[in-house]
Amino acid sequence: MSKYLFKVKLTVDGLHGLLKEGGTARREVVDRMVQSLGGRVESMYWAFGDEDAYVTVDLPSNTSAAAMGLITSAAGGVRTSTVVLLSPDEIDDAVRQKVDYRAPGA
Template identity: 75%
Template sequence: MSKYLFKSRLTPDGMKGLLSEGAKARREAVGRMVEDLGGRVEAMYWAFGDEDVYVTAELPGNTSAAAMGMVVSSVGGVRTTTVVLLSADEIDEAVRQEVHYRPPGG
């Protein structure tokens, strides 16, 4: 399974929903959504700053992560950014790959 970090900024409607339902209910809704996609939520945190919510999750792949981000953002309660997280093993595998690249003007 692949790991992702979803960074979300609540819209005014999203904040109203959070105030109405509470954080625990939103955590349960996110957990069900991720599980329905074949994944699991590792952690979900609310925060001060540029982003309001951070979710780390395991999902079957990029298409599941993209589907989740698109659907959640399309409803209008939050705006999401998805970050693909790589393990040390994945980075080591990338380092071992031979890449042929010519820089501009080179």
């Protein structure tokens, strides 16, 4: 499984829904959605600031993450931004990769 961070900004419609249903009910919706994609929610936090919520999930693939972002944004209640999270072991693997690259002007 791969790990993703969804940064969520509520639209006006999303804010109305949150006020009507509450945060716990929305968490349950997110849990069901992620499970339907074969994943699990690691954490979900409501926040002050530029984003209204942060959701960390384990999903089977980038395709699953894209589906989640597309479906939730298309519904109109939120706008999402997705960050692929890498473990220290994955970074170690990346560091060991041989890459043929020349910096500009070098």
